[in-house]
C-alpha cells in the first residue's frame with residue numbers, strides 16, 4: 504500500500520454500522536423515504552419535492568478520477584449544459600439491501616448543504632436499470648491527498664492558512680446546521696483550480712441533536728480519529744471533526760501525516776507521545792471510558808507539539824493545542840478557530856485565487872478505465888417522458904434496511 508492509498512483509507516473500520524448502537528427507523532415506503540431525503544413533510548407529493556432524475560446517458564464519461572469504498576468517481580461532461588461534473592456511481596450492495604446506507608446519508612446531507620466549501624451535489628442521475636444511481640457533483644480538479652503526494656514543493660504556511668480557513672468555514676457551516684462529517688481527512692478535501700477547498704464524501708455524516716444519542720465509535724479514518732472515539736466514548740459530537748481538522752493542520756504544516764497509526768492501540772500511543780497522557784484532571788470522566796477497562800495508557804508527562812513544530816509561532820501552537828484538547832467539551836469549535844490570531848499574523852493566508860495551479864494528474868491516471876456501465880447509449884431520447892423521481896427510485900431499492 505503506498506502513502507496515497509494509506510492516506511485515503513488507513514485502517515478504516517466499520518465504515519457504517521447499521522447494527523451498532525445507533526438508533527434507527529425503518530425505511531421501506533416511498534413517502535417515508537421522501538421525508539428522509541428531504542426532511543419535508545411526507546404528505547407533499549414526491550414529484551413536487553424532488554423533481555425528476557435525468558439519465559446518465561446525458562453525460563459523456565471522460566475518465567475515472569477516483570474510487571472509494573462506496574463508489575467509482577468519473578469526470579464527465581453534461582452534454583446538455585456542456586459543464587464538467589464528477590459522477591459518482593453508487594456501489595450497490597446487491598447481496599444485501601440494495602443502496603448502501605452511506606449513499607443515502609450522503610445524498611440526504613448534500614441535498615441540504617449549500618456552501619462554497621462543501622462539495623455541491625447538483626443532481627442524482629439514474630442509469631438504465633434501477634440498480635444504477637449516480638451523484639452528479641461539481642467537479643474539483645484536485646484532492647488534497649493526491650496533491651500532497653505529487654506536488655514538487657510543500658505548501659507554504661500562507662497557503663496552509665488559506666486551505667485551513669476554508670476547511671474551518673465549511674465545518675462551521677456543517678456544525679451550525681447540526682451535521683457532523685465524521686470522516687474528515689486530506690483525501691476528502693477537494694480543491695478547484697481556483698483554489699477553492701471543498702469538503703467531500705458525506706457517507707458517514709450524521710445529524711446530531713440534543714440529547715446526544717449513542718453512535719458507533721468506529722468512524723473516522725484511524726489517523727484522524729479523536730481519542731474519545733478510540734477510547735469508545737458512547738457519544739460523539741462535532742469535536743470529532745475538530746480533532747481531524749487538527750490532524751489535517753499538522754499534516755499540512757509538517758508535510759506528512761501527523762499521527763499515522765497502524766492499529767487503534769498504536770494510534771493512542773502516537774497521540775500520547777505527542778500530547779502527553781490524559782488524566783481526569785484535564786478530561787473529567789476520562790478514566791471511566793469503556794476501553795480503559797482492559798487497557799491502560801502509557802505514562803508520558805510532556806506535550807511535544809513544540810518539539811514537533813519548532814518553527815511554528817506561539818499563535819500556531821495555541822491553535823494546534825486548542826484543536827487537540829483531550830476533553831471534547833474543551834476542544835476548539837470551528838468558529839473559535841476562525842478567530843485565532845494565527846490567521847491574522849504574518850504570513851497572512853493567501854487569497855484562494857492566488858493558490859498555484861497544479862498538474863491535473865488524476866485526469867490522466869484513470870483514463871484507461873471503462874465507462875460507467877450505464878453511460879452507453881440507452882436511447883435517452885425515448886426515456887425522457889418517463890423519468891423516475893429520486894424517491895421512487897430509492898424507494899424501490901431500499902427493501903428493508905433500517906436507517907437513522
Ligand SMILES: Nc1ncnc2c1ncn2[C@@H]1O[C@H](COP(=O)(O)OP(=O)(O)OP(=O)(O)O)[C@@H](O)[C@H]1O
Nearest residue numbers: 569570571572573574576589640641642643646704
Ligand atoms: N466532486 C468531485 N470532484 C472531483 N473528484 C472527486 C469528487 N468527488 C470525489 N472525487 C474523487 O473520488 C475519490 C473518491 O470519492 P469519495 O471519497 O466521495 O468516495 P467514497 O467511496 O465515499 O470514498 P472513501 O472510501 O474515501 O470513503 C475522492 O478521493 C476524490 O479523489
